[in-house]
Amino acid sequence: MSFGFHPISKAEQVRKVPVKQRKQHSKPELYRGRRIPMKSIRGRITRETYNKTIDMHGFECFFCGTTHSLECHHVVPKGYSRTISGRGVWRNLRFVCTKDHENSPNGVHGNPAMLKQLQEHHEQLYGPHYYKDVYDLFMEGLVENTSPEAYEAFMQEEERKAAFLRVDAEASEAAWF
Numbered sequence: 001m002s003f004g005f006h007p008i009s010k011a012e013q014v015r016k017v018p019v020k021q022r023k024q025h026s027k028p029e030l031y032r033g034r035r036i037p038m039k040s041i042r043g044r045i046t047r048e049t050y051n052k053t054i055d056m057h058g059f060e061c062f063f064c065g066t067t068h069s070l071e072c073h074h075v076v077p078k079g080y081s082r083t084i085s086g087r088g089v090w091r092n093l094r095f096v097c098t099k100d101h102e103n104s105p106n107g108v109h110g111n112p113a114m115l116k117q118l119q120e121h122h123e124q125l126y127g128p129h130y131y132k133d134v135y136d137l138f139m140e141g142l143v144e145n146t147s148p149e150a151y152e153a154f155m156q157e158e159e160r161k162a163a164f165l166r167v168d169a170e171a172s173e174a175a176w177f
């Protein structure tokens with residue numbers, strides 16, 4: 001390697017000129033006049049939702065129940081598919097231990113059956129919209145505005161419906177005997 005002075009050729013200089021910047025993508029999206037935060041922010045786990053997850057689901061591994069080496073997992077992962085993203089909302093969060101969190105056949109990120117088991121559990125508890133945030137609901141026309149109150153009211157109604165479905169399922173199971 002040489003540290004001598006090596007002026008770059010004219011051709012090289014031309015190539016080094018930065019390409020004119022494309023339109024910025026960091027602008028917040030607007031929907032029906034409301035500001036929709038970027039997806040990367042909506043997947044984040046805040047201190048508040050982390051603590052709420054402990055309160056609502058307990059600080060223990062969903063799969064094995066251990067209380068050691070726990071990580072906060074998105075039940076529907078942030079980039080689950082091209083069209084579906086799980087958000088950093090407590091109904092979409094669950095603690096799992098490092099081992100059960102692995103991206104391997106032994107962990108939820110590498111084992112579709114484990115992923116499905118946890119997702120079905122959350123759907124049974126909170127209904128089919130459990131992984132969404134208020135902006136998803138708003139853009140789907142399910143809530144009138146993006147306030148925390150509108151979000152909670154909708155989700156609690158979904159929980160109530162989900163509880164009815166569970167009772168129905170248990171009753172029809174019992175009817176077989």
Ligand SMILES: [Zn+2]
Nearest residue numbers: 061064097100
């Ligand atoms: Zn575990």
Ligand SMILES: [Zn+2]
Nearest residue numbers: 072073074101
């Ligand atoms: Zn995870």
